[in-house]
Amino acid sequence: MEEKDLNYYAKVHSIESFGTVDGPGIRFVLFLQGCHLQCKYCHNRDTWDMNGGSYQSLEDILQKILRYKNYIMPHGGVTVTGGEPLLQVKFLIRLFEALKKENIHTCIDTSGMVTLTEDVKRLLSLTDLVLLDIKHINDEKCKQLVGKGNNKELTFAHYLSKQNIPMWIRQVLIPGYTDDEDDLVELKNFLTTLKTVEKVELLPYHAMGRYKWKELGVNYDLEGVPEPTEKQIEKAKKILGISS
Numbered sequence: 001m002e003e004k005d006l007n008y009y010a011k012v013h014s015i016e017s018f019g020t021v022d023g024p025g026i027r028f029v030l031f032l033q034g035c036h037l038q039c040k041y042c043h044n045r046d047t048w049d050m051n052g053g054s055y056q057s058l059e060d061i062l063q064k065i066l067r068y069k070n071y072i073m074p075h076g077g078v079t080v081t082g083g084e085p086l087l088q089v090k091f092l093i094r095l096f097e098a099l100k101k102e103n104i105h106t107c108i109d110t111s112g113m114v115t116l117t118e119d120v121k122r123l124l125s126l127t128d129l130v131l132l133d134i135k136h137i138n139d140e141k142c143k144q145l146v147g148k149g150n151n152k153e154l155t156f157a158h159y160l161s162k163q164n165i166p167m168w169i170r171q172v173l174i175p176g177y178t179d180d181e182d183d184l185v186e187l188k189n190f191l192t193t194l195k196t197v198e199k200v201e202l203l204p205y206h207a208m209g210r211y212k213w214k215e216l217g218v219n220y221d222l223e224g225v226p227e228p229t230e231k232q233i234e235k236a237k238k239i240l241g242i243s244s
């Protein structure tokens with residue numbers, strides 16, 4: 001494949017022009033290709049491979065976004081998700097610089113499991129909101145669930161707090177994996193150390209993305225794991241202080 005300048009080209013998985021769940025208002029959602037984690041519950045399994053997806057230029061993506069500007073303004077904006085969007089940080093710096101000039105709200109949906117390089121810091125300075133998926137508050141369980149420990153993401157959360165960058169925390173609730181009471185209490189305690197958390201969202205596990213694993217011919221480790229019951233969801237929400 002032809003080499004591209006990664007400052008001006010992104011590996012894109014897909015685009016959703018009217019997203020309503022990834023940040024405030026109506027969002028133009030850019031799904032970038034590539035992820036360095038291996039979350040057992042991933043419902044975007046087809047985003048992992050950096051060789052997948054297709055290159056799109058900054059200019060093309062900007063044009064697409066500006067076509068929807070009237071719909072996403074003034075309460076919505078652009079959310080970049082994936083995969084792990086921060087793997088394409090150089091491109092995102094260029095994109096967010098352009099969006100800020102247009103006064104468009106910028107949001108990144110990330111695991112935060114990256115090194116805080118100067119590029120990542122520059123990007124965060126252009127970011128209005130981070131949707132931070134805390135994978136697991138327990139380091140060992142985190143490794144088992146997503147393939148890496150949680151050190152980087154907790155450091156990332158503290159950095160956001162220190163820089164006054166708003167964040168919405170997300171936690172996937174998986175019976176037998178992330179619903180242990182002590183872990184949820186520890187998560188709650190961790191969140192109280194952060195001063196820019198605007199919202200905590202509990203995302204009940206569902207197996208809807210399982211078919212993508214099957215299509216790729218890979219084993220789905222959570223086969224047979226049930227979705228959490230209303231009672232389990234309510235209990236976890238209570239611990240995390242989320243009002244129903």
Ligand code: SF4
Binds near residue numbers: 036038039
């Ligand atoms: S970080 Fe997101 S895209 Fe990557 S493996 Fe986990 S759930 Fe999937």
